[in-house]
Amino acid sequence: MFFPVARLRLLASLLLAPVLVASRDQSLFTSSVTYCAPPESLLVEQFDIAYYAKNQSIVFNISAASVDPNTNVNANLFLNVYGMQPINVSIDICSLFGGALCPLPLYTFNGSDSISLPQSLNIQSRFPTIAYSIPDLEAFAQLTLTDVKTGDVKACVQTTLSNGWSTHQYGVEWATASIAILALAVAIWQSVTQGDCALAPIRFVDTISLFQTIALSGLLSLNFPSLYRSYTLNFAWAMGLFSASTTSSIQQSINRMRHLTGGDPSNSGGNGAIDFVNRKLSPYNSQTLVLPESLSRLVEAPSVALDFVKSFFPYALTTKDPHVLVGGDVATVTQDSSNVLQAGIPIYTNSIGIATANAFMTILFIGLILAAILLASLALVYGATVLLCRTELARRYPEIHGFRSRYPSFARAWGLRGAMVSSLPILVFAFYQWTLKDSWLSVLLSVLVLIALMAIVLPDVFFATRASISKGKWSGLEAPAWVAPLTSPYRPNRVYYVIPLLVVMVIKALVTAFAHGHGTAQIIIFVVLEFLFLLSTIALKPHRTRGADILAGYLCITRLVSSGLMIAFAESLAVKPIPRVAIGAIVAVIFSVAVVVMFLNILVNMGLWRLLIFAFTCGRRGRGVDHATLASQSSDASMVEQGNYAGTSKGLEEKDSATVDSATVDTTKSQDFPGRPNNPTPPSTASFSPKSLPSATSSTTLGETLPRRWSFQHSRPPSISTDGPYSPAYTYRTSTASSPISGQRHSRNISSSVPTPLDEHHEYEKYEARAV
Template identity: 25%
Template sequence: MKSSGFFSPLLLLLSFLSLLAPASAIRLIESKSLNTCQDNSSLTARLFNVVFTPDNLTMTFDIVAVSSIQGNVTFGIEVTAYGLAILHETLDPCTSPDLNGLCPMVAGQLDIPSNLKLDQDTVNRIPGIAYGVPDLDANVKVLINSTSNPNVSLACVEASLSNGKTVDQKGVGWATAVVAGLALVASAVTSGLGHSNTATHVASNALSLFGYFQAQAIVGLTAIPLPPIVQSWTQNFDWSMGIIEVDFMQSIATWYQKSTGGTPATLLNTLATTSVQVEKRSLTSMVKRTARLMARAPALLKRSSDDFDSASGTYIVKGMKRVAFRAEIESTNLFLTGLIFFCVFIFFTILFVALFKAGCEFAVKREWMRSDRFQEFRNGWLTVLKGIMFRMVLIGYPQMTILCMWEFTQNDSPAEIILGVFFFFGMTGTLVWAATKVILIARRSVNMHNNPAYILYSDPSALNKWGFLYVQFRASAYYFIVPMLLYILIKGMFIALAQNSGTLQAAALVVIEAVALVGSSVLRPWMDKPTNSFNISICAVNFVNAVFLLIFAGVFDQPGLVTGVVGVVFFVLNAAFSLVLLILVLIATIYAFIRKNPDARYQPVADDRASFIKSQTQLTTELDALGATARGDGKEGFKQLDLEGDDDSWSSDPAHHPLPSSNSNSTYRDPPRSPVDPSLPLFPAGGHAPSPYRDDHSGPYPESRPNSDIPLMNQGNRGSPSPYGRGLPNNSTSNLSAYRMQNNASPAFRSKNNASPWQRGAGYE
């Protein structure tokens, strides 16, 4: 009655969870490993496969064990679920016809392939829900006692039980991957169509969603004994870390390792003769468990081929090796698998962008698409591609940080070590360089315009190449990418380098996630309130997950029931939260595709970035040039900022490029100000208004204007009072018309002689 009292409150919850597992016509409970639960156990098993089918009351088992026990014994069987004992039975081999071969027990190897019939009363004592809830957290422990001295335990073995149902479903992985991928595609398409606000919001949410999926996968990569439902749930997101099993790629990885001096593991090929223990919560006390771990610590420090535990007669997999084993990947192929998929991801991204560029040009040529569609992308697609590649590096950085540093501890082969060094330091250096460029550009913008958003968003080169690092933040929080990179790096170091200490990983993750939560909540660096709420919620859930990991590690020495319940809570919380995030991102993606003006769904960002971005394409030729001149953003001005070309260097510091003095010919002054007098009208009605570009009202127009892009005509007329230039005499309509005709003569002439400074550096020239 006690067991049914526990399961009744959880009946509705566990029945709902069972819907995530595929239906099975056959009810069963099985176990595939037998582990020792007592020091100096006289029985160890090298192979242990047991299947119990309640419909025919049959228990089938195939056991290969080594015993040093002699004489008559009794078996005390205890079955627990979620830390609560639900069955206790004592069997005497001498009185059971199915176990006559164990009466008496003899020392040596035991081969026990047999079937055991259980009575109906014993079967009825197992709750029916045990056959339906996915990832059943149940154990069976067998105590072997001497018949002559029942108080002496000769051996203790335990096995994890499963009912064949799990929340580790390929459909979950595919669904999450497709939604995240669609969101990234939607952001790229809407950006090409000119809906920058929508593109920024969708891309920011997609990247945050992707980061949350990676955080879920990282939980599974920890060396902490996790409940079965937590292991299975986190396994759904291993695709975000590049851990995807493909047979021919595994063959390539094995061949490469052999060819470069490595020794591949063969654990998956020995499952028929070897018992593999997937480490999870144990029923033994933490003191005994810690003592055993310390006793075999030297063996656990070795490579995967040395993970055989002589005390239990089984291979032990935990942490990253546990994830690899569950994904059917040899642990020695884990690094190469993640690396190959990262490279494949980059390759197909480049291919997609190139094909999209070619498709757009072909559609325009055939007049299937208007010539102004995706015009900015088509003109500057190489610069856009650079920015996309930087974004891909940022997305793959958590994955490669963990895999590369873990490879340093495994030394699968010298060539793989070199690959790890190249990718880890290459990606880290690339992101540090990009973050440095963003900070320098933002500081330059503050010095010149008292606004970091000015150059960050008005210059296409900076926006296309480095925008992936700052567009999701408000302009004044451009620096927040640095704490984010540090967060990824430090978290990855503890996951990869502390695989032998799950408790250390749990404690470190609590501190790291707490700092991330407090920092994001206080600074609120993202672009607007909804985006801040989206990301702070993710930080909060990650922190709660870290606390759960501390419980799973057994730091509080809690009862097994608490650990089992917390495991179910972990799954329910993250499954519900993932569903909410997926729905939000999916809705935003659908709106981006179907709405004519998706920007209307979002409020303008408070940092006024839209005014700088839109000014790139929404000005006419004359007003574009005039606006650039008035703001001091002429051609030479952008060259001075070193934002156009690819000759950016580490030394691009504002101190090395001081602002021009007041005696120079540059448009900029100290302090910077607009050369247009705000007291004068932009289009004076008469021709007697003084030019704001003269040093005084009587002197001639300055001889050189290096930052001006307006063509100069009629050079001899220096007395023009027009604020637009010295080439238009007073009330000269004909010259103004000629000027406009010359600039509007042809797109080729405009692109060659009057290219907009807002488009320089993005492939427009």
């Protein structure tokens, strides 16, 4: 169910975007309106304008009013596209319409219509074709009215332009969420059926960590291009941030709580970020907030026929109505405004409708909801297990009783995984809440949550790493079963690798929260951390398989390269907008490839590759009947990593040992690989009886027949005549059907103490001597 949904949405988002762009009408429209100077002569309530390139028409819905009498103004129209200024003209208003607009009439303009522009304007030449298809267009238009006599600014309005395309898509959000849900479902199934060392739960945590890494990069105080900032918003849900509105019940409750506990009510808005973004950042890319107050250069109005404007002016202009002139919700953003959003967490959270001061409480509420869901699910599973143990099904499947016996460790392990995936967002926003000095209750709750998180994680880290760190009194101790989320990804002597992993996460959270406003320092620290982390991964090779080390190294390289490229987004470097957009697109592609890799890894862990092989080969690439049992035991081991974690349970080992003859192999669990398939070992010399010895005329074959490509070519056994009348058949030594070295082919370190076959002839002669 999850696979088709995730696949179709992922393909639709990543592959079909160019087709969708080509099928949509090319258009530009206003996406936000703000005053760039305190309004004096012009009040704007609504300013919606859209331009369609197909028929060169304009659709508008404007509500504005002039309130200052006897005002003669000049107009300046300024267009900024990626830092460039294709249009920057000043128009003498008094020369239009025979001076009807000079002085500016006290009119309220309420109009909406669709008009076609004349060909003489040649608007198409002003905008390149790419402007209609590039996602997250960075362009804004500014209209400034200045007094003719004094040069003072009477009105200044800025409108950002958009073409309707963005890298922030609900389809991408649902696709990534579907990947996470699929990984969670596979992780739960494998943890139930394969035990604590299953691979899927490890990859589930890795997938969520990758999503959180992408979202965390958008929280840095860098001048991200709008394209990349919008891309990171697709993964905001991994940080516990879901799109909201000011009318949502959660946000209203948080606002009331903050208001009652010393919070600043003015910091309760979350209506969007574009209106309030610092004008030096994307999408404005402007070093000055408004044009100079004195416009010394006036150019003549374009020599075009303006009769089409006169056609709708008589119907659009009405007399002054004081009840309408309220200014609307248009915000005033100037260089001295306190409501300007700076780069980092403020822009990120407000872009999805969450006020900056509400971010931590939002994550806390989401975390409590998920914790309640987790506890309820564990309780339901335990109740279902208890009921199943009382049915006839449990007698036929003893594994149900085994699962019930290990259920406490199973529940604690999943509680630890929940704490692991929630640690990064809690740390980042709890630390950031301390810097706001907003609500004492929010700060208190952040401290309590951090203490609870440490009480859950730190003891388990100690129990997991004590045996791998110290060679003293803790050496030889085995980690409890419930710390499998910390121990199962790594080799027993490399479990301490968890400590640098946690240290890096804490440092990133501290840098993101307390170094806000210093984006250059943030990204340099991130690059250094990722570089050191990559070196430690290469040097230690902590994971159980080469495939796992390769995957971990690939993710480290992805983070390192992406962090290195994001240095170009530092404000101090002042990189031009177009190169920044190109670099942002490259970083987004790098992270997208990593997401696809993790998605394919999940599909491999599900075993769908075997289904594909079976489908493509029509079942002919199967295994013979003579080795069907072996194939069933080691089918998971043939994949990149899964075979090393898909270990057998104790019940399976007991079942195997019970069915094998007393003179057969003694299967033991590998210390290096607790989950890999069991390998046969030579028979024990502890007990020998005449009944267990083979006769001279019979042969015994122990173990199971290996596939032909894994079999070994034995030498011809000696004949009875050459070895004596009491020499047993040599075929008795075929108990070592699988070489210990070949059985450890998936192991990183082959055991140096390889057991040697028994000398059956010597033992048999001793038995004959005693018999005589």
